[in-house]
Amino acid sequence: MDKLYIVKIGGNVIDNEENLRSFLAAFASIKEKKILVHGGGKLATEMAGKLNVPQQMVDGRRITDKETLKIVTMVYAGYVNKNIVAVLQANGCNAAGLSGADGNLIRAHKRISTIASAVDFGFAGDIDEVNTTWLENLLNENFTLVISPITHDKKGQLLNTNADTIASEIATSMAGRFEIVLVFCFEKPGVLQNAHDETSLIPALNKNSYKKLKEEKAVFAGMIPKLDNAFAALDKKVSRVVIGKAEDIKKLVTGLAGTSITNE
């Protein structure tokens, strides 16, 4: 089976043009099949400020009202997505930018408030289905796909979906077709023994060592959902999940940097 790297980048890469360009040059040089999933960074918040659209966040997630959906569609699917594609093209990488609406790539439904979570997230989309056939065709035609976190419900409504979730769902959906390495880029070099010491990187984690770390309370709060999601992806046949810094992308995919999470 061919390898497929699915890489998610967030605000800390996108917000700095120089960082983004150097990341994209390194990413473009990766020879294997690859998908880049991007968030939006600060630009959506900035744009909302300039347009006087108040932003409300609950547990780090944006409440997507009608005007905010317009802004994230413009910023994520328009500005950020097309600029990334243009820079990858300039680096000799045949990139194509897609949202979840294009070719019905990612069908979702508007998140429903539950008893457990009565928060109305507005036009937030929870994923129903990934169009794996089309993704596989495009990858086999040697396109590098750049995916913005805008989905649709196939009833004409666009929705805003968390970019981490999109990367995970694409990874697990494609797991039978390729050998998947799922990479989450964030501001730290990986999972740290000591959150304040960047040299205390844990290079590898499996279920046993993770359990031990949790018992020792060595993993900090924000890391736990990330790692739980990583292990859930492994249960769904993803080969490896890597967490680390975007600037190390070439080493992250080969396991020479970051924290590699595996079943081994």
Added chain:
Amino acid sequence: MDKLYIVKIGGNVIDNEENLRSFLAAFASIKEKKILVHGGGKLATEMAGKLNVPQQMVDGRRITDKETLKIVTMVYAGYVNKNIVAVLQANGCNAAGLSGADGNLIRAHKRISTIASAVDFGFAGDIDEVNTTWLENLLNENFTLVISPITHDKKGQLLNTNADTIASEIATSMAGRFEIVLVFCFEKPGVLQNAHDETSLIPALNKNSYKKLKEEKAVFAGMIPKLDNAFAALDKKVSRVVIGKAEDIKKLVTGLAGTSITNE
């Protein structure tokens, strides 16, 4: 050869949500292969106003400075493009939205000021090449393509290109591969004998009758470049060019409404 309809819509369709939805429902029901090229409408100008980015127009063309390029990329390639795709998907039409950067679909260069026209149009793109191979593949996989007028120079720069020009260039580039009908939607039912009388429609035009109309000064000023472009497309093997109202789209493609411009 299979038929391919290339349809360009502008502000008068895009600016009114109800008109746009009813146009898209009709467009979606067309069985033949089809490409929709859209402009941006008033939204880009509105957005520029809200963001305090002054807009300068020369001969009906927008001067695209850096901030304006950001706005048109957000509005055209993001908001307008993805909403059109979502509505087509809801109408059972497998649409995919692309800019000229995606898959190097339309390569362009920044317009150069000449002695004849010393105007600096900023990041305006004049087209060098259309990726006809990829377009043909996507059409043969039964995708309906929705193309925003944002191109790139393959050196990392996005560019703003006139949507009429994009429709024409795609039409002439694809002419050897399909039997092309190129449709321009605008606010009038077609070419009129009397610009103030909508019932004075001229249903068909060829080079001879056009020459006669010009001699009689029956075609009004704004129409002449449109018609000159239409005849230029016919010279490059486009089968038929139709000019008419978006609401008549199903009749325009079959020649039952609008003005059909042919070599016959």
